[in-house]
Amino acid sequence: MKKTYVLALALVLCFSLLAGCGRSPSQDTQLNLFTWEGMFPQEVLDEFTAETGITINYSNFDFNETMLAKLQTAKGGDYDLVIADDYIIETVIAEGLAQKLDKSKLKNFGNINPVYQSQFYDSKDEYTVPYGAGIQTIVYDPELVDIDITGYGDLWDSSLKNSIGVIGNYRVINGLALKVLGESYNTEDISKIEAAGEKLLELAPNIRLIKDDNLQDDLLTGEISVGVMYTSQVTLAKLSNPNLKVVFPSEGIGFGIMAAFIPSNAPNPDAAHKFIDYILQPEVSARCFEWLGFYCTNKAAEEYISEEYKDFLTLPIDFSGDMEMIQRISAEAEEAHTKIWTEFKSAAGK
């Protein structure tokens, strides 16, 4: 087995050498893609290389902050295309580490769903192209739940005692209480955050579980009957059990967007533009989102998404558009959030 790897590696090296000999090292032969692991199906990457002759060097990071640090050290160089979360992109743009997109090179730019455009991190859509959105929704098993859940407020119902599982993202879960109280996710008013904390203490008896990884498993095994979870987890849960109900909370939803941008000193900006345009094609995009399991940010791609995925990869037709993004808040407000979160957690353990 090891030998095969060594052989394969040697072959790859030979080929790359040959490629270097054959063509002058022009800017168009490479694309340095920097994002989380597993953001694209391998076939899509291979097809892009086959079609354009551009090889992709995929490097990955775990945390947005690591990405920012590397980009700062490289002064916006080294990488051609980065896909990261909304809030960090705000910092990237503010620090001048991203370059404006040349939209004349992006003929598929119009395919993007406008709902996900003109957001706080790039209000004029000059720097970024969204690639997937995460929406925290409620998912429940109607067989185990007696009430009809339509919004966050229903989670406080006493019939749900000890049966709710939530993700461990305190901005999302504290935000849920803020929403029920009619506040913004991003309020920096400490008294409002503390009021949300009080409200959460009433929710605590219903909480059975707080965890980030694979929360869908607990819903599927019946350990919990209601879950507030990430989109990718909702996708997995729904694929295993189509009878589960996904709720768009009546209070409005919070969402996060992942977006692609080109660093200010990217070595191969042309290749980056080509890649963005490639994945904006409706069919390609639909394949990416089915594979990724996040909300489809490409309006034109929606018709190519197969029926079994449509429910949880596209927004409902009658969707009100009442969305608010979770943004960075002051350190003081952040500390108030961690405090009420700790109180909530220990109250849930009582």
Place this chain on the structure above:
Amino acid sequence: MKRRLFECFSLAKCVAFLAVLPLFVFTFIFIIGPLVYMLVLSFLQRAEVWGVVNKFTLKNYIDIFKPIYLKTFIESFKLALTTTFLIAIIGYPFGYFMAKLDGKWKKRMMFILFIPFWTSSLIRLYGWIIIFRANGILDKLLMALNITDAPLKLLYTYPAVVVGMVYALLPFMIYSVYSSAEKLDWSLVEAARDLGASSLQAFWTISFRLTMPGLLSGVVLTFIPSMGLFFIADILGGNKVVLVGNLIQEQLMKAHNWPFAAALSVVLMILTSLMIYIYRRISNVKELEGLV
């Protein structure tokens, strides 16, 4: 004068110095360095976006006195106490009687106790999930025996965390009691019996007193880690049992409030050092029996 100076640097001393040098370097880089870093960090301010600002503040220590964070310390203390108590009750007799076995069986028992350590403790904890979960092994067993008629919600509860803690730390108690009991001079017990002491009296006045250091070091070795084993509370407690360890982990990894996490760690370290100091005063030993 010059000659004498040279004599000091004899070859043997030089070799000895070079031999211990890696140890000093290692200790400095991996123990003292990080500790100093943590201490310094705990007096700095967090930055608005990411990282820390080099400004002195006592805020991190003052924040620990907020009721919710103090409560976390108390909760950790309670859980550690419960865990240690249960471990002592189970582990002491185990270690004591293991020392009484004959040589061949001693080795076998030792081996049996060692086997679980071949697997990562995290994976062993996932094993407990299979036992505790709804319709899991325990539920099925209880229902088959007609003790319960519906699945109990055992996973993600406080008792589940206690079981996980006891399971993870029990071997430390067994080993330290065992190593203490093994050194016990059994002829003293026989002498006590010859002089008319009942077996219970002999145990209490001779064996128990002489194995006390083992028991106490077992207590230290289980009590201190159980304040900080955050992953057990995470995995088996569904994140609802907030211990100091969980708080530190969350402040560091999620809230990115490194200075506060550092301050919590410093306080936790002071508390544990205090524990070891008290242990030394009580047991009058300079080292932890058996394991250190």
